[in-house]
Amino acid sequence: MAKLFFRYSAMNAGKSTSLLQIAYNYEEQGQRVQLFTAAIDNRAGVGKINSRLGLTREAQVFDDRTDFSALLPADHGLACVLIDEAQFLHPEQVRQLHRVAHTCKLPIICFGIRSDFRGNAFPGSAALLTLADDLEEIKTICACGRKATMNVRLDDQGRKVKEGEQVVVGGNERYKQSCARCFYSDF
Structure with a gap:
């Protein structure tokens, strides 16, 4: 069905x-x-979708100048569009x-996180939560065992960062998922 989907979670x-499994299917x-x-996500190289399980695939990149209306015309010949790092x-x-999605009858599935390390929404995620026709939370757990819904940024010594730019690209060494209780424990 042609809808805009948003599948979100913590880190x-x-x-x-x-996303890579859906593309394969x-x-x-x-x-x-x-x-x-x-x-902006160059952890595995620009234009690569990389799973922590070791799967990697080339992808077209988007930035703030990308016009999806121009890139995805009505005669697209596509079965689906998949967008990683949708935040x-x-x-x-x-x-x-x-x-x-609606005028070209094209399913578009976006994957991303809802909020930054301060608990503030990313503008893209806020818009997706508003406009997406289908929302799905992908669940993960905090180190304490509770459901993780927040993201924590770490400094070079592994301490929680509470201030700074909204985006600093990094992986497991820079960010971790957290439940709300652990997120606020020493905030």
Whole structure:
């Protein structure tokens, strides 16, 4: 069904792995998919979707200048569009994707985190939570065993960072998932 989907979670929940599995499933049936990831995410190299399980795949990059309406015309020939790191979309890009999903009859599945290390929404995630036709939380756990819904940024000594720029690219060495209780424990 042609809808805009938003699948969200805290860090380390398997979002990229799920995206890559969906792409594989479509292609296994002989259908074409288009993958996008944020240009800002260069942990595995620019234009690569990388799962912590070791799966990697090339993807087209988006940045704040990307016009999805122009990239995804009505005669696209695609079965699905998959977007990783969707929290880095701008609200207008989310609106473009919503419009394309409905006017071009193209399922668009976005994967991302809702909030930053301070508990503030990313603009792209806030827009997706507003416009997406289908929302799904991908669950993961905190080190204490509770459901993780928050993200914590760590400094070079492994201490919780409470202030700073919203985006500092990094992986497991820089961020970890947390339940709300642990997030606020020494905030």
